[in-house]
Amino acid sequence: MISMKEVWKKYPNGVMAVNGIDIEIEKGEFVYVVGPSGAGKSTFIKLMYREEKPTRGDILIGGKNLAKIKERQIPLIRRNMGVIFQDFKLLPSLSVYENVAFAMEVIEESKANIRRRVMNVLEIVGLKNKARFYPHEISGGEQQRVSIARAIVNNPSVLIADEPTGNLDPDTSWEIMNILEDINNRGTTIVMATHNKEIVNTIRKRVIAIEGGRIVRDEAKGDYGYEK
Amino acid sequence: MKSRTLVRHVKEGGKNLIRNGWMTFASISAVTVMLLVVGAFLLLIMNVNHFATSLEEDVEVRVFIDLIATEENQDELYSQIESIEGVDSIQFVPKDEGLDSLIASLGEQGDIFETLRDENPLNDVFVVQAENPAETEILANEIVDLPYVDTVEYGRDIFEQLFAATDFVRNVGLALILGLMFTAMFLIANTIKLTIIARKREIQIMKLVGATNGFIRWPFFVEGLLLGVLGAIIPIVILSYSYRSFYGSMGEQTGLDFFTFLTPNPILMQMTGLLLAIGAFVGVWGSMMSVRKFLKI
Structure with missing residues (x-):
């Protein structure tokens, strides 16, 4: 599904963020990416949705090499993956429904398809009754659920999550994790960068630890492994 | 789309x-x-x-033909002007016509010139137009050297x-x-x-x-x-x-x-x-x- 081979990333300011990463992630896996701040986690995640281009090496996702694709092919790659963030990245002027529908408008789906599918994913994340609300009218956890709905609305094969519980209280974080597990059970590969020790140690999944831009640990059903 | x-x-x-x-x-x-x-x-x-x-359409060279020129000489001159490169059209204005328009342009005072009718002092004229108005001057200079040409006139300065x-x-x-x-x-x-x-x-x-x-x-x-x-x-x-x-x-x-x-x-x-x-x-x-x-x- 996802395969990185000898991937290096050096930023224009000289920072070496990723130094030779090799990894294979199978279809349907759920993977935590852990590590101290500034270890290269974020860059690792950004490389996956082609926000950053590797300086060297190959990144294969769904048969496409992200290191070699042309700039104008990036949108097509992104349509096959969902991305969620710590800060949700919702559009404040659009309702919950519109925020999710937006991702389908972009790929020129028909109105009828959009309606059906959006209501469907809102049900999955448990927000069907809040479709008309605006982001500022709902809680942080609900906003994150909207962003998850948006991420999966186009049926991506990979969901990339960059600290999805970073801004949420513990109870809400568990709710989000339940939804992500649910999505994972439906066959979507999930790669999730996190600092949440409790979650990693409770919902046991494969753990990849990154330090100094390298993978220092890769365990199936691993633990968080850091004090904080 | x-x-x-x-x-x-x-x-x-x-x-x-x-x-x-x-x-x-x-x-x-x-x-x-x-x-x-x-x-x-x-x-x-x-x-x-x-x-x-x-x-530009009005820019023309008026070629005054020598008074001694015979009709044959005039025909010869006509074909010589015609053969010059850049000539668009040539129109012959006989001296009688020239006098008519002179008298007409002067109004009542022009009647004085009616007396000249028998001894018309004007020249026969070829009115030549250049294909490219900007080349009028060059054309005029070439024409002035031809035989039986008295003078040429064109509104150089104004134009x-x-x-x-x-x-x-x-x-x-x-x-x-x-x-x-x-x-x-x-x-x-x-x-x-x-x-x-x-x-x-x-x-x-x-x-x-x-x-x-x-x-x-x-x-x-x-x-x-x-x-x-x-x-x-x-x-x-x-x-x-x-x-x-x-x-x-x-x-x-x-x-x-x-x-x-x-x-x-x-x-x-x-x-x-x-x-x-x-x-x-x-x-x-x-x-x-x-x-x-x-x-x-």
């Missing part, structure tokens, strides 16, 4: 105009002022061109000055138009930049969910187009109205009988088309200038 997507883009572009309020107003005003000046100069230039063209003047008006007008176009373009680019900064987050999110650059660019394209076209409306109305009433009060007369103003139809239609085109071009160009930078996210 599907038609519902186009509808979406047009709606979004229109919404942007309203959202940007004052900047939209400022941009449209800039286009309006620019197109007012451009349009006024356009009308001026078109009339000057018309003027110049009718003058040269007039050509210089019309050229000057044309060039100044063009420079002014270009300068104003760039000013308006930058103002529009700035307005759209504001839209984009305000919507930077939205653009970022659009890119994250897989929107192509084309998809993102369209609403801004529409916004620029609307700014330009809306800015063209007021100048078109004002200039059309002014030119019609100016033409109505002046008629075709300018006080110079060889120069007439162009009739409102079709030049007002041409001007309308041109102003709309320039407005649209400036608007679209301005918007594309600012979008290009921001799409490299």
Whole structure:
């Protein structure tokens, strides 16, 4: 599904963020990416949705090499993956429904398809009754659920999550994790960068630890492994 | 692109105009002022061109034939002039006709010259026109050396000055138009930049969910187009109205009988088309200038 081979990333300011990463992630896996701040986690995640281009090496996702694709092919790659963030990245002027529908408008789906599918994913994340609300009218956890709905609305094969519980209280974080597990059970590969020790140690999944831009640990059903 | 997507883009572009309020107003005003000046100069230039063209048609060399020349000599001269490169037409004006027009042009006083009818002191004349009016002088110099040519005459000084003047008006007008176009373009680019900064987050999110650059660019394209076209409306109305009433009060007369103003139809239609085109071009160009930078996210 996802395969990185000898991937290096050096930023224009000289920072070496990723130094030779090799990894294979199978279809349907759920993977935590852990590590101290500034270890290269974020860059690792950004490389996956082609926000950053590797300086060297190959990144294969769904048969496409992200290191070699042309700039104008990036949108097509992104349509096959969902991305969620710590800060949700919702559009404040659009309702919950519109925020999710937006991702389908972009790929020129028909109105009828959009309606059906959006209501469907809102049900999955448990927000069907809040479709008309605006982001500022709902809680942080609900906003994150909207962003998850948006991420999966186009049926991506990979969901990339960059600290999805970073801004949420513990109870809400568990709710989000339940939804992500649910999505994972439906066959979507999930790669999730996190600092949440409790979650990693409770919902046991494969753990990849990154330090100094390298993978220092890769365990199936691993633990968080850091004090904080 | 599907038609519902186009509808979406047009709606979004229109919404942007309203959202940007004052900047939209400022941009449209800039286009309006620019197109007012451009349009006024356009009308001026078109009339000057018309003027110049009718003058150019009047540029001719009058070849006075030697009084001793026989008819055969004249025929010979005719074919010699005809063979010169750049000659467009030759017209023979016999001296009697020359006298007629002289008498006619002098009115009552001209009657005095009726007495000359039997001993006409005038020359027979060939009126020669050059293919290219600017080469009239060269042509005249060649003709003067031919046998049986007494003198040649052409309105050198006046025409040269007039050509210089019309050229000057044309060039100044063009420079002014270009300068104003760039000013308006930058103002529009700035307005759209504001839209984009305000919507930077939205653009970022659009890119994250897989929107192509084309998809993102369209609403801004529409916004620029609307700014330009809306800015063209007021100048078109004002200039059309002014030119019609100016033409109505002046008629075709300018006080110079060889120069007439162009009739409102079709030049007002041409001007309308041109102003709309320039407005649209400036608007679209301005918007594309600012979008290009921001799409490299």
